[in-house]
Amino acid sequence: MKISFASPLLGASGYATDGRSLLYTLALLKYEVHASRLLPDTDEVDLEEPLASIVAESLQRSAIGSRINIVNRSFGEYPTDLTGRANIRRVTLETKRVPKSWVDDCNRHDQIWVPSIFNARGFIASGVIAEKVRVVPSPLLNCDASLPLPLSRKTGSFRFLSIFRWQRRKGWDLLTRAFPRRVQPSRERGADSQDRSVHSV
Numbered sequence: 001m002k003i004s005f006a007s008p009l010l011g012a013s014g015y016a017t018d019g020r021s022l023l024y025t026l027a028l029l030k031y032e033v034h035a036s037r038l039l040p041d042t043d044e045v046d047l048e049e050p051l052a053s054i055v056a057e058s059l060q061r062s063a064i065g066s067r068i069n070i071v072n073r074s075f076g077e078y079p080t081d082l083t084g085r086a087n088i089r090r091v092t093l094e095t096k097r098v099p100k101s102w103v104d105d106c107n108r109h110d111q112i113w114v115p116s117i118f119n120a121r122g123f124i125a126s127g128v129i130a131e132k133v134r135v136v137p138s139p140l141l142n143c144d145a146s147l148p149l150p151l152s153r154k155t156g157s158f159r160f161l162s163i164f165r166w167q168r169r170k171g172w173d174l175l176t177r178a179f180p181r182r183v184q185p186s187r188e189r190g191a192d193s194q195d196r197s198v199h200s201v
Helices: 014-028 051-060 100-108 117-125 172-182
Strands: 002-007 032-037 068-072 086-090 111-114 133-135 160-163 191-194
Touching (some): 014 032, 032 051, 111 117, 117 133
Parallel strands (some): 002 032, 002 068, 068 086, 086 111, 111 133
8 A cells, every 4th residue: 555654854853753763664564655755854864774765765756546645744834635545644742732723624634643642632632533543652763772870779869750752862862971970979870761652651
């Protein structure tokens, strides 16, 4: 089955990062994907193989014969394209509710993909038809993340918890290096990290 996928793809924004992850996953699942870039989308990320080839091939592939339209971007910035047999909008919004002006657009789509249960609840509470909302977690690409700090819990220790998407642009590597330097040497140190958007907790 052929899919038309519109998203920022080459920049460092959250939508571009998510777009690359979704495109890569669709390719691994053997879907034939025609991709188009939604602006703004600067060429500021150096893509590694095989992702670079997947993105390049998808951008060159013809959209003719596409049956499914997926748009990875918030509402209001781009016209809603409902010309496919199935029309899907991928939206990430870190709030409890969505703008009222989005609800009708959401309900005109066949599905709304959100990355977490928290997002799904917010869309449904705002009036989006529950059956249309699907939790599709953000896939991880080339996850080289490792915590250099021990995670054992000690009585009286100080715990620092950071919850964000585990990707370079969020600066996890800087955070884990800076944390031990800022905490008093006499205090116990510890760090926990959870990526709630990926695990949909």
